[in-house]
Amino acid sequence: MKKILIICTLSLLSLPIFAQLAIKPAIGMNFTDWSKDLSNGEFKSKVGYQIGGTIAIGGHVYFEPGIFYVQKSTEYVNDLSGAANADYNLKGVRIPAAIGINLLGSQGGFLNVHAFGGASVFILTGEDGSNEFTKESFKDASWGLFAGVGASISMFFVDAQYEWSLTDISNTSIDVGKTRTVFINAGIKIGL
Numbered sequence: 001m002k003k004i005l006i007i008c009t010l011s012l013l014s015l016p017i018f019a020q021l022a023i024k025p026a027i028g029m030n031f032t033d034w035s036k037d038l039s040n041g042e043f044k045s046k047v048g049y050q051i052g053g054t055i056a057i058g059g060h061v062y063f064e065p066g067i068f069y070v071q072k073s074t075e076y077v078n079d080l081s082g083a084a085n086a087d088y089n090l091k092g093v094r095i096p097a098a099i100g101i102n103l104l105g106s107q108g109g110f111l112n113v114h115a116f117g118g119a120s121v122f123i124l125t126g127e128d129g130s131n132e133f134t135k136e137s138f139k140d141a142s143w144g145l146f147a148g149v150g151a152s153i154s155m156f157f158v159d160a161q162y163e164w165s166l167t168d169i170s171n172t173s174i175d176v177g178k179t180r181t182v183f184i185n186a187g188i189k190i191g192l
Contacts, residue, residue: 020062020107024157025053026187032072032090032179034169046073046087050094050183056107064098064116072122072181089128090138090169096120096146108191110154117147120163122179142167142179152189159185 031045052068070093076086100116122142148161165178 020057020059021192022056022107023053023190023192024056024064024066024187025190026068026157026159026185027051028183028185030070030072030181030183032074032181034074034179041076041078041085044075044077045182046075048073048089050185052094053187054096054098056100056189059106060102062100062102062107064096064100064118066096066098068094068096070094070122072179090122090124091126091128092122092124094120094122098146098148105152107189112152112157113149114151115147115149116159116161117145120144120146138169139167142169144179144181146183148183155188155190157187157189159183 028050030048030050032048033045034043048071050068050070052066054064054066056062056064070091072090074088074090076088078085096118097120098116098118100114103113103115105112120143122144124138124140124142127138143166144163145166146161146163148159150157150159152158161183163179163181163183165180168178
């Protein structure tokens, strides 16, 4: 995590002083499922949440690092009659870094439509809601790639992105595969 923070700090310091800058605090929801289903059931996404923000740096093409506190929720639906379903809630810190392009308007303009993509790391801080998995059942960090689109009117914005996990998330013999997550964020842009 120290390496990621150092890289983000150096990236920010190396940018020209005249670059456009916008701070974007946001809240949102996410939908996460796991890629491998067990033999007697399947994993289905449930609504989770995130709170945090990003900093957009640049003009037509921009760099946007961020940090969010995230809870990802998934339900295991058991196909056996009478067997109970189980909920899994992974909590942690997500650090995304995106490169984007303004398709319509600019970061500081009244109307803006943009597309972006990048990489992220999810650092697990806790798990609750299940009896068979504990925090130790999951890897401390998982890496992912994401792509998304967004729009803003005046100072308000909405972004949506889909993230593909690059790493399996479980540490145990029960292999649940990788995460697949849709993130939807809404917030305000504060231009500097």
